[in-house]
Amino acid sequence: MESTVQSATNTLIPITFTEGAIKEIKKLIDQKELTEEFGLRVGVEGGGCAGMNYVLGFDKKKEGDEVFFVDNIRVFLNKAHNLYLVGMEVDWQDGLNSRGFTFNNPNATNTCGCGTSFSA
Numbered sequence: 001m002e003s004t005v006q007s008a009t010n011t012l013i014p015i016t017f018t019e020g021a022i023k024e025i026k027k028l029i030d031q032k033e034l035t036e037e038f039g040l041r042v043g044v045e046g047g048g049c050a051g052m053n054y055v056l057g058f059d060k061k062k063e064g065d066e067v068f069f070v071d072n073i074r075v076f077l078n079k080a081h082n083l084y085l086v087g088m089e090v091d092w093q094d095g096l097n098s099r100g101f102t103f104n105n106p107n108a109t110n111t112c113g114c115g116t117s118f119s120a
Contacts, residue, residue, distance in 0.1 A: 013068040013070060013075065013077075014077065014082050014085060014086040014087065014088075015042060015075075015077070015085050015086070015087070015088045015089070015090060016088075016089045016090070017070055017071075017073075017089070017090045017091075018089065018090070018091040018092065020091060020092040020093075020094070021090045021091050021092040021101060022070065022071045022073065023092070024092040024094075024101070025040060025073055026071075026073065028058075029058075029073070032058065034058055037060050037061070038058050038059065038060060038074075039058070039059065039060075039061065039067070039073070039074035039075060039076045040056070040057075040058060040059075040073055040074065040075045040076065041055060041056070041057055041058065041059040041075075041076045041077075042054075042055065042056055042075060042076070042077050042081075042085065042090070043055040043077060043078050043081045043085070044081050044084050044085065052084065054103050056090070056101055059076060061076055062076070062078070064078050064079055064080065065077065065078055065079070066078075066079055066082075083107075084105075084107055085105065085107070086107065087105070087106045087107065088103060088104065088105040088106070088107070089103075089104040090102070090103060090104075091103075091104065
């Protein structure tokens with residue numbers, strides 16, 4: 001699936017979202033009726049089968065965050081997470097075999113079968 005044009009306040013966003021992911025994120029924003037102070041947080045945290053888990057959810061801006069806009073969606077990414085996420089593509093799968101967000105991360109040296117855990 002083709003990625004859409006994405007921009008940041010000062011630089012290009014280090015991650016991309018497919019059209020399907022953007023559509024699903026916008027649907028979730030509408031369902032949750034989020035205020036303007038919230039954005040989509042993309043990041044990593046320790047844990048999971050392979051050592052690190054992806055973080056994808058709605059949150060308020062925190063210290064150390066970079067702010068990007070993708071198709072009018074405000075995205076928060078902690079600067080320290082760039083090392084693990086640069087070049088990653090977030091997609092939305094809605095098929096018979098799988099349903100949910102998927103992460104195609106070129107920095108992952110090992111991934112778990114669940115698709116949300118990796119090591120770099």
